Amino acid sequence: MSSFTDHRFGRRAGQDGFRRALRAEWAAFRAARSQVLAVAASVLVTVSLGLLIAGGVRSTCVTGKGEGACPAPLVGPDGTAVRDKYYFVHRPLKGNGDITARVTDMTGQIRRPDVVPGVRNVEQGVVPWAKAGLLIRQSLRRGTPYAAVMLTGAHGVRMQHDYVHDVPGGPHNGPQWLRLARAGDVVTGYESDDGRAWAEIGRVRLAGLPESVEVGLFATSPGVLWGTAKAFSQVTATFDQIALRGAHGPWRHDDVGVGMKSDGTTPHHPGGAVESGGTLVVTGNGDIGPVTVEGGMRADLLLVGGAVGLIPLLVAAAASVTAKPRRAPSGPAAGPTASLASGPTANQASGPTANQASGPASGPAGRSSPAGRCSPAGGSTTAGGSGTARVLLAKAVVVGVASFVAGLVASGVVVPAGLALLRAHRNPVQPITLGTELRVVVGYAALSAAAAVLALGLAALVRRVAAATALATALATVLAVALVVVPHLLAIGGLMPWLSAITPAAGFAITQSIPAFAHVDVDPSPITGYYPLAPWAGLAVTCGYAAVALGAAIAVSRSARRAG
Template sequence: MSSFTSSPTGSRDGFRRLLRARWAGLRSARGRTLAMAASVLVTVSLGLLIAGGVRSTCVTSAGEGPCPAPLVGPDGTAVSDKYYFVHQPLKGDGSITARVSDLTGQMRQPDLVPGVRNVKHGAVPWAKAGLLVRRSLQQGTSYAAVMITRGHGVRMQHDFIHDVAGSAARGPRWLRLDRSGDLLTGYESGDGRTWTRVGEARLAGLPETVEIGLFATSPGALWTMASAFAQATATFDRITLRGASGSWRHDDVGVTLGPDGRTPHHPGGAVESGGKVVVTGGGDIGPATVEGGLRADLLLSGGGLGLILVLVAAVMFPPAERGRSVLAAEAVVVGAVAFVAGLVAAGVVVPAGLALLRAHRNPIQPITLGTELRVIIGYAALAAISALLALGLAALVRSRILAAGLAVALIVVPYLLASAGVAPWLLAITPAAGFAITQSVPAFAHVDVGPSLLEGHHPLAPWAGLTVACGYVVVVLGAAIIAHRRRAAPA
């Protein structure tokens, strides 16, 4: 009696034959090919239509015209640099010490009566006030600051994107900022005698003479789909300087001017009295994740509709019983074709759309080459993952129409709802979380953003969102294989 065993070589040859057969089947099916091609056409056409139709304009004292390019910091990130500064020059090494005895402010809330401004006392969580050393008053230049915030305790920040947490204290707090060459060190104290180091920053190329002093600022109050006016007001006392002995200068750095080009809009200010300085300012010193210009991911707004066609193509294989090997072969072919379709679509619409936006003199959110490649390749990966999910659903429920409907409901519908500002939390718990991989605006822990996808931020980080989508694919394909085994098992 002879016995037969399957060899690894035979298994590999059999799988290769399955791959060739599935690839031939895909090529011969005109409907699937047209669906994939149409997905590319839809994604590219809608993206270029958006890019071609955008014309950003700003009104200044000179009239209406193109908006200026976003302000960028030392590393090229779009930044906001608006604050009120009470300062004097410091030549060489030195320090400033002060107690921040109070931090409050005002912020606008949604109007209760139409046309009547609803401004309340209080401050947003990232309202900040403290001690600041800057290279110069020119916006976007290097700086270091130690500060208290309304809701995040004591912080040491420098060059807009760097943030170190100190204590969680919210009440009166002593602060000190030392300069030694190009090294700035921040300290905090509860009594002005025992000091704790918060952090340090080395500002390369810092000139001998810098500006040192007191500042206050506040980002806008977040509403559901917008931000509104907010200001911070801080009271400083027990102020001492080492290395500087001039008179205080007052500057409302970056204040927005009205249409006449002369009148400040929501100006800050400072009052000196009895050894105290009360400083009021609005704006922010930090990354500009919303106001930094048009985003690259907007060019993939048609990607959700394009994925519908990818999902339809993925479920169009013959509805025969799918064993593990057959399903694996189908997954390789469908995933590869969907990846290529997504890569072509994103690889065309993102760079071409950005070029079109720039040609029309629109302000563009700065984007690094690495981020642009992640958006393009990430969308291709999302297309492949979406196709695999649809394929797994088709094998599980054994109905093309039902599988396509389920895939659209799980991937496309949550994305479209979130894009309209409805239920953004769906992008954290459904396969639509994978769209996070296309986020082109960096996220920072020290910047609060609104919950709306319209501001360019997803609930999950890019790779975390893609991981959630991959998890759904693994579960669905695994369930499809188990279901096939049960159906194939003898009664």
């Protein structure tokens, strides 16, 4: 027989061996009632906690008509939930033109937690994303396209457009000159330290910009963070050296987006402007940008219970390492119930005929061959250790697929059902595209699979040093929970969110249902939509840990086999 034929025969035999191992592991998994119950418990826990959250939320808002249901989120041009509240001093601009002004000063007020109950604690200061600058927008209707160049409280000069786009300019060093120019649908932002040498910050196209637009000066200030909530803040900016080209008429003043108190007539936190000679002092609060917490309930909040739901899967995965699968051995006369992990006793029970019929790989009659020897991970190995790898890989496939299906069922039920329940109770819900919803659902399933494979790999490694099967399962489960679940629960509580970037808990980022925006400050917690990594990058971290753990378990088992 040629070497090529030997290689092809060996490869086919290896494939057949893996298929047999896979069938045996699947049969063992189904036969283990505790593992099946653990998978079912995972689905039940995840769905129950998610629906409990959705059913328990009742949102109310105080408007000019009194207290009632909150309005639907305001959406921007791309469908993202946005906030559009600011004070605007403006003129109509017909056709092309530009506006130039110098921002000479920014001051503000920030609400702090009350020291004395009932006495408002307000101090002087400006929040990092307070904004004051120049604005061109299609109309005063909230949510319409715009472009703006601005000075911020702590992030220098920026150019922003359509709520979600942000381009950094230079740092802020004293009074800052700004310019915003329109040429057709294109708006260009500039900055200057002296009003003579200008640097372009960015250039954007606002599709469908009408011939007549509004151009002017604005000020706004998002709330100061109090944990996951925000409190009142406002900014006051002083503008001078104001020059307009193409815009005519008197200044118009609008407090865009201001809400009314319960009496329906008194503005809540109004802005204002004072004009003196060529100077305008503008005060405003609110924000022009995307919203996370204030935009309504998010789909990923329905999977908060998914961290707890992973625990039964981790237990089942760790326990599967010591399960004893059944498969038909390679010999044609062997019975279908010969066990991979049954050791010499099973071979002795099969009798000489079975061993003799097993082919050239069998040992002398009545003795077990090396192919029937038990591996430390609970499966059989060959002399070279390929059986160990085969069995562990088969276990990983079975555990991974079962966990993926469990995660898919859980997220596929709780996300759409939870969103429907939230809407039925008249809660505002963040807009979500079909693609994002599918990524959240399938992503949680992939996270479940990766976490389960990680637990299996850890269990196989721990089994090398723990003689007792129950102890090995318990230790592996504790390790997996400590690596995957605990960091995420800590992050939910706002503690050590950086752990969600370097541990397997990073994979929860795949459930993020709205993108992270660098120009919006939020409390670093998944409750506010914060994840330190992008969705797919986070899942890649978890998969990497799972691959390393499984690979290390295979390598250690092979090494121990060769040493033995």
